[in-house]
Structures are given as C-alpha cells and as structure tokens.
Amino acid sequence: MNEPLDLDVVAKHMSGRIDGFSGPVSAEKTPTGQSNPTFILTSPTGKFVLRRKPPGVLLKSAHAVDREFRVMSALANTGVCVPKMYFLCEDEDVIGSMFYVMEYIEGRNFVDPRIPDVTPAERRGMYDSMNSGLAALHSIDVNAVGLSDYGKPGNYFTRQISRWSGQYHASETGTISEMDQLIDWLSRNIPDGDDKTSLVHGDWRIDNLLFAQKGPELVAILDWELSTLGHPLADLGAQLMQWAMPVGPEGRGLDGVDRTTLGIPENREYVELYAKRTGLSEVPEMGFYIAFSFFRMAAILQGVKKRALDGNASNPEQGLRLGSFVPIFARKGLQIANGE
Numbered sequence: 001m002n003e004p005l006d007l008d009v010v011a012k013h014m015s016g017r018i019d020g021f022s023g024p025v026s027a028e029k030t031p032t033g034q035s036n037p038t039f040i041l042t043s044p045t046g047k048f049v050l051r052r053k054p055p056g057v058l059l060k061s062a063h064a065v066d067r068e069f070r071v072m073s074a075l076a077n078t079g080v081c082v083p084k085m086y087f088l089c090e091d092e093d094v095i096g097s098m099f100y101v102m103e104y105i106e107g108r109n110f111v112d113p114r115i116p117d118v119t120p121a122e123r124r125g126m127y128d129s130m131n132s133g134l135a136a137l138h139s140i141d142v143n144a145v146g147l148s149d150y151g152k153p154g155n156y157f158t159r160q161i162s163r164w165s166g167q168y169h170a171s172e173t174g175t176i177s178e179m180d181q182l183i184d185w186l187s188r189n190i191p192d193g194d195d196k197t198s199l200v201h202g203d204w205r206i207d208n209l210l211f212a213q214k215g216p217e218l219v220a221i222l223d224w225e226l227s228t229l230g231h232p233l234a235d236l237g238a239q240l241m242q243w244a245m246p247v248g249p250e251g252r253g254l255d256g257v258d259r260t261t262l263g264i265p266e267n268r269e270y271v272e273l274y275a276k277r278t279g280l281s282e283v284p285e286m287g288f289y290i291a292f293s294f295f296r297m298a299a300i301l302q303g304v305k306k307r308a309l310d311g312n313a314s315n316p317e318q319g320l321r322l323g324s325f326v327p328i329f330a331r332k333g334l335q336i337a338n339g340e
Contacts, residue, residue, distance in 0.1 A: 005039060006095060010050065013094060014043075014101060017087040021045045031315070036065055036225060040104060049083070052099035054312055066090065067150075068224040069100040071199070074145040079136040081220050105220045107210030113243060113254055113264075115206075120263030125216025127265055128273075130209065130239070133218045135277035138198040138232040147199060151229030154195035157292060160230070161186050168299035171306035173323075179330035182295050185337045191288050194231065202226025204235040205242045207252070236274055237289025240267055241297065244290065244332065250325070287336055294333025298326045 011023030025043045027050070041048040053065050069088040076084065084103035092098055110116075115123045142148050152159065165183050201208075203226045210220035245253025259266055265273070267286070275283045305323020308316040 005050070009095060010041070011043070013089060014048070014086075018045070018048070018101070036068075041101070047104035048086070049102050049104050050099055051102070052095065053097040054307070064225055065098055065100055067227065069102075071147065071150065071224050071227050072102070074147050075140070078140060078145060080140060081133065081218055082224075083220055083222075105210055106213060107219045108213060109207065109210055111207040111249070111252055112247075113206045113252065114247065114257060114262060120261070122216050122263075124263035124265070126211055126218075127263075127270070129211070129216050129218040130206065131270060131273050132277065133209070133221060134201075134204060134235055134239075135274055137201060137221070138235070138278055140199045142199050142229060147229070150199070150227075153197045153229055156197070156230040156234065157186070157190045157194050157288075160234070160292070160296065161190075164296050164299040168302050171303045173302070173306060173309065176327050176330050178327065178334045179295070179298060182291065182298075182330055182333045182337060185334070186288070186292055186295055189288055189337070196231050197229050198232045200228060200230040200232060200235050202228060202230070202235070202238075204238050205252075232278070233284055233286070233289045234292065236271065237286055238293040238297075240270075240286055241290050241293035243267070244336075250321070287339070291333045291336040294329045294336065298329035298333065301329065302326050 005027050007025050007027055008023075010027070011025045014021050014025070015023065022044050025041045025048075027039045027041050030038045030040065036051050037054055039050045039052075041050055051065055051068065066088060069085055072082040073085040075082045083105050086101045086103070088098075088100040089095075090098050115126055118126070140147075142150065161183065168179065168183075201221065201224060203223055208221065208223040209218060210222065211217065212219050242252060243254040245251035246255050247253055247257060254264065257264070268283075271286060272283050274280075301322050304319045305326065308319030308323060
C-alpha cells in the first residue's frame with residue numbers, strides 16, 4: 001500500500017487533459033481516506049486532487065472511483081456543491097490502479113462534529129448548511145442529470161442489507177453475535193416505503209464535507225464512493241448514527257454533549273428541519289435508519305480491518321484500529337433496534 005505514485009507519469013497524463021496545466025508535480029497523501037488513497041498534487045499550475053483505487057485484490061463493487069467521478073461530474077452546475085472533475089483514467093497500467101483527478105477546493109474540514117474553535121452561532125449555521133446540503137442532494141432530478149441508471153430504484157434497504165451482509169461475511173475474521181442478530185432484525189423490520197428513491201450520498205457525515213474558510217457555508221461534498229439511487233432517509237440516519245457515538249477522535253460523536261450550549265440542534269429539530277425542506281408530510285421516526293447505519297458502518301469497518309490484515313489498507317495501523325470498532329457498532333445498532 002505504500003507504493004509511491006510515479007509523478008512523472010501522473011504529470012504526463014494530466015498534460016493535455018487539463019487546460020493550462022504544466023508540471024512537474026509533487027504529491028502529499030492525505031491522512032484520511034481508508035478506502036481510496038487520496039493525494040493532493042501541487043504543480044506550477046496550482047493544486048489538484050488525485051483519488052485512486054488501492055492496488056491488490058479487492059472486494060467486488062468496492063472502491064468505485066469511477067462511480068465517484070460519474071456522480072460528481074453529473075452534479076456540476078446543480079445546487080449540490082461538488083468539485084470540478086477533470087478526467088478519469090480507467091487504464092490500470094498507468095499508475096497501477098484506476099484513478100481520477102479533480103479540483104482542489106480550499107475549505108475547512110472537521111472530523112469532530114462538535115466543531116471546535118468556532119462560535120455557537122457559526123456552529124449552528126454550519127449544521128444548517130449540512131441540513132440544507134442534504135435536502136438539496138435528495139431533491140436532485142436524477143433523470144435531468146443523467147443518473148436514472150445510477151442504481152436500481154426501489155427496495156433499497158432490502159438490497160443494501162443483502163449487499164453489506166455479503167460484504168461483511170466475505171471479510172469476516174471472527175464471529176460477532178450482535179452483528180448476526182442485527183442483520184436478522186433489520187431483515188425483518190424494513191419500514192413501509194422502501195420504494196422511495198432519490199440520489200443518496202451513502203456516507204453523509206461531517207468529515208466528508210468542506211466548509212468555507214470563513215463563515216458557515218458548505219463548499220464541497222466529498223467521498224461519493226457509496227453513492228447510488230436509494231432511500232433518502234439512509235443518509236439522514238447515517239448522520240444521526242455518527243452523533244450517537246462517543247466524543248473524541250475515534251468515536252467522532254456527540255454522545256453526552258450539551259448541544260444547546262454549543263449551538264448544535266437536537267436530533268428531532270434537525271429531522272424536522274430536513275422534513276420541512278424536503279416537503280415531507282410527517283416527521284419520520286428514525287430508529288430503523290439509525291440501526292441500519294450502524295450495521296452498514298460495521299460492515300465497512302470489517303472490510304477495512306480485513307484489508308489491513310491482508311496488507312492492502314491505505315493505513316494498516318489505522319485500519320486495524322478502526323476494525324476494533326466493528327463489535328461496538330454492531331452492539332449500538334442492536335440497542336437502537338431494541339429501543340434502548
């Protein structure tokens with residue numbers, strides 16, 4: 001996984017594909033991005049971002065950088081803020097795996113949803129921007145932007161539970177009884193309305209967002225690997241799931257936080273605002289969607305752990321550390337399922 005980029009090859013490939021580009025380039029690997037290694041490229045022309053599939057044997061349908069490139073290209077000039085896409089290289093012989101190059105956007109990125117070092121008023125504005133950005137995403141006309149075939153319409157949770165159960169078992173390194181129980185509960189408790197379909201991000205959380213250098217505005221939504229056509233409440237459930245985690249660099253949650261003092265909305269207020277923005281007639285109950293999000297994240301982290309053990313992780317040490325959260329996510333999902 002520490003295989004370096006051939007920067008001469010990268011620069012040559014960028015020439016002629018990006019107007020006005022000139023080399024040479026230097027590269028700095030970002031510390032985040034366990035699934036698809038991401039590099040900030042610096043050249044005399046300016047900065048760019050290169051995102052690639054990891055080398056090695058990969059799970060089927062995982063690390064879909066081509067899907068990321070397609071969806072962000074389709075969302076250009078819409079109300080959804082995404083970086084400009086420059087080109088996709090599907091020829092794995094160029095640098096050893098498929099990759100794309102996109103615009104580098106200056107912005108603030110936060111892994112802690114408490115958003116330190118800002119005022120309560122700015123923090124509240126950032127949460128409002130997150131809510132507005134999610135509502136804008138779910139309001140996209142997929143036919144108008146050419147994404148009507150980006151996924152299968154309807155039966156989203158049925159298909160997702162099947163997919164991620166398969167991915168989980170394919171990368172399983174030991175039995176976790178809570179995960180097996182959670183998979184069973186989810187399969188038996190899919191809510192009515194599973195046929196509702198919109199474009200979904202698939203991993204909606206604060207560390208996949210960029211905010212303006214000054215002010216609360218959302219300027220970019222990143223990491224679209226899990227995007228598809230699906231049920232919009234899956235994205236909302238994913239965000240509420242993160243908030244239920246412990247605070248700190250590992251949990252990255254809001255459990256036990258005095259949200260009122262910090263200017264962070266409570267779950268109900270946030271869901272009500274989303275429902276108003278998207279025109280829902282009723283404020284949805286979110287229990288199933290949060291439990292599903294815990295399940296899916298556990299399955300994702302199990303894959304990260306397996307890649308670390310196999311030597312294919314972007315950051316093996318962090319991969320193993322993240323993998324240790326799998327039973328915690330499974331247990332929390334089961335607690336939500338049981339109404340605890």
